[in-house]
Structure formats: C-alpha cells, structure tokens
Amino acid sequence: MPEVTQLIVWEALIFLFALFGIVVIQILTGAINARGLLEGTTSGGTRFKSTGRVQLLIATIVTAVQYLSQVVDNSQKFPDIPQNWLLLFGSSQVIYLGSKFHALYGKDSDS
Amino acid sequence: MSNYSSALVFLESLAGYLICIVVALFALLVLWRIFDRTIDLKFLLSEKDKDSERAVASMSRFQLLIFIFVIAFSFFLVVISNIKIVQRQTKVDYNNLPELPDVPRGVLELLGISASSYAVSKAIQHGAGKSGNGDGGAEARAGGAPGGRPPEGD
Numbered sequence: 001m002p003e004v005t006q007l008i009v010w011e012a013l014i015f016l017f018a019l020f021g022i023v024v025i026q027i028l029t030g031a032i033n034a035r036g037l038l039e040g041t042t043s044g045g046t047r048f049k050s051t052g053r054v055q056l057l058i059a060t061i062v063t064a065v066q067y068l069s070q071v072v073d074n075s076q077k078f079p080d081i082p083q084n085w086l087l088l089f090g091s092s093q094v095i096y097l098g099s100k101f102h103a104l105y106g107k108d109s110d111s
Numbered sequence: 112m113s114n115y116s117s118a119l120v121f122l123e124s125l126a127g128y129l130i131c132i133v134v135a136l137f138a139l140l141v142l143w144r145i146f147d148r149t150i151d152l153k154f155l156l157s158e159k160d161k162d163s164e165r166a167v168a169s170m171s172r173f174q175l176l177i178f179i180f181v182i183a184f185s186f187f188l189v190v191i192s193n194i195k196i197v198q199r200q201t202k203v204d205y206n207n208l209p210e211l212p213d214v215p216r217g218v219l220e221l222l223g224i225s226a227s228s229y230a231v232s233k234a235i236q237h238g239a240g241k242s243g244n245g246d247g248g249a250e251a252r253a254g255g256a257p258g259g260r261p262p263e264g265d
Contacts, residue, residue, distance in 0.1 A: 004127035005198070009191055011131060015138045016187060020180055022145050026152060033157045036167035043239070053170050060174045063221070064181045071185040075192040078185060081217030089221065093228040096170070100232060104239040 040103045052099030059092035171229035178222060186212065 002010075026032040038057065040050030063085060070079040144150040156173050157166040193209040 004124060004131060005194055007128070007131045009194070011135050011138065012187055015142070016180075016184060018142050019145075022142065023152070023155070023176070027156070031148065032152050032155050033166060034168045034173075037156070037170060037173060039167070047167075056170055056174070060177055064177050068181055068185065071188050075185075075188040076196070078189055078212050078215050078218065080215040081221055083217075086217060086220055086224070090224050093224055097228060097231055097235065101235050104235060 040100060042103050043105065048103075050099060050103070052096040056092050056096040059089055063089050169229075171225070171232055174225050175229070178225060182214075182218065182222075186214075 023032065027034050036047060038049060038053045039047040040053060041047055063081075066085065067079070067081065141150070145152060154166055156168045156176065158169040158172070189212045193212070197209065
C-alpha cells in the first residue's frame with residue numbers, strides 16, 4: 001500500500017493534468033469558446049487578424065515555457081523571473097494595448 | 112506505552128487515507144461535471160459584449176489561464192521536491208520542517224503586469240464604446256449602445 005504522502009502527490013498530479021487536459025480538449029473541440037482570440041476590432045466593428053494579439057500569445061507561451069523549464073531544472077524553490085523577461089513581457093503588453101488603441105481610435109480619425 | 116503509540120500512528124495513517132479518499136472523490140466529481148458539461152466552461156475565455164449574442168475570446172483571460180496552470184504546477188513541483196528532501200533524511204528534525212514556498216516578487220510582478228494590462232484593455236474598450244468607437248461604436252451605429260453616438264445612417 002502506498003504511503004499517504006505518495007498518494008497525495010499522485011492525486012494532485014492526476015487532478016492537475018486531468019483539469020489541464022479537459023480544458024485543452026474543450027478549447028480544441030470548441031466546447032470552450034476561443035473564437036476571435038487572435039482577432040482585433042476596428043472602430044467600425046469589423047474584426048481583423050491582430051498582430052498585437054499574436055505577438056502577445058507568443059510572448060505569453062515563451063514566458064510560461066521558460067518559467068516551467070526553470071522550475072523543472074531546480075524545483076527546490078520558486079525561481080524568480082529575471083528582470084529582462086519582465087521587461088520583454090511588459091513591452092509585449094504595451095504593443096498589444098497600443099495596437100488595440102490604434103485599432104479602436106486611430107482608424108476612425110484617419111477616415 | 113508502545114501499544115498506545117502504534118495505535119496513534121495507525122489512527123493517523125487511517126485519517127490520512129480517509130482525507131485523501133474524500134478529496135479524491137471531490138476532485139473526481141468536479142472533473143466529471145466539467146467533462147459532461149454540467150459545469151459549463153464555454154465562456155471561460157470569453158468576454159461578454161454589450162451585445163449579448165456575441166462573446167469573443169479574450170487574450171487576457173487566456174493569458175491568466177496559462178499563468179495559473181504554470182504557477183500551480185510549479186508550486187506543486189516545489190512542494191513535492193521539499194517533501195522528498197524530508198523523506199530522504201534518516202532522522203527528521205520536526206522543529207525544522209520546510210514551509211510552504213514563498214512566491215517570489217518576479218512572479219507577482221508578472222501577474223500584476225498581466226492583470227493591469229487586462230484593466231487597461233477594458234478601459235480602452237469602454238472608452239471606445241462611450242466615444243462611439245470600437246464595439247460600442249459599432250452598436251451605436253446600429254442604434255443600440257446606450258450613451259453612444261446616435262446612428263448616422265448608411
């Protein structure tokens with residue numbers, strides 16, 4: 001019979017992965033609405049593929065993977081996030097917000 | 112005295128297993144209800160527009176979802192690692208057991224950036240709606256948005 005701590009570890013691991021799996025499957029099958037994730041809206045209400053959102057998605061995934069790899073390498077304590085990464089991530093957010101602002105306000109004044 | 116001690120250890124293990132089983136049952140129930148969609152996650156990533164028929168996915172929500180999974184998994188890995196360290200020790204010092212890990216400042220800053228970006232994004236959207244631009248503006252042109260620009264006609 002496994003020890004209680006071992007049981008807790010497996011329980012938490014299975015729950016976390018199952019939850020992650022269900023969410024990913026539901027996003028892929030469309031059960032969780034992910035429509036328009038990479039689309040922006042212009043002032044006219046039309047939707048377009050937004051580069052700001054694409055670059056933010058890439059920055060998010062890269063940051064997440066980089067952090068996870070740090071944790072896997074040394075899992076004795078929570079690794080801190082280097083200032084450079086925070087700067088990169090912050091800049092990505094600014095670009096996203098800038099592109100959103102431009103789409104909603106800029107095109108209207110152009111026309 | 113030794114009998115009492117072994118009985119206490121048995122009781123402790125029994126309580127541990129029982130709590131584990133109860134928590135596992137709750138976890139299974141939650142997972143099953145999400146799976147069969149009794150707990151509906153359809154709008155987990157969506158932002159509700161003023162126009163209730165149209166709900167579009169939000170990048171901020173998606174980002175928060177990813178970070179929550181990453182940080183939860185990391186927290187779990189760190190705790191397991193600390194447990195393993197204690198288990199490897201031949202003689203456990205009960206006065207010096209590892210505590211739950213501290214969340215470093217960088218992680219909080221990351222979540223802060225993400226959350227404030229969400230707030231600013233909503234403010235931009237809201238502002239656009241009020242001034243007749245963006246989604247709200249589109250609705251205003253259709254004659255729908257409260258407080259928006261009056262319809263200008265086609």
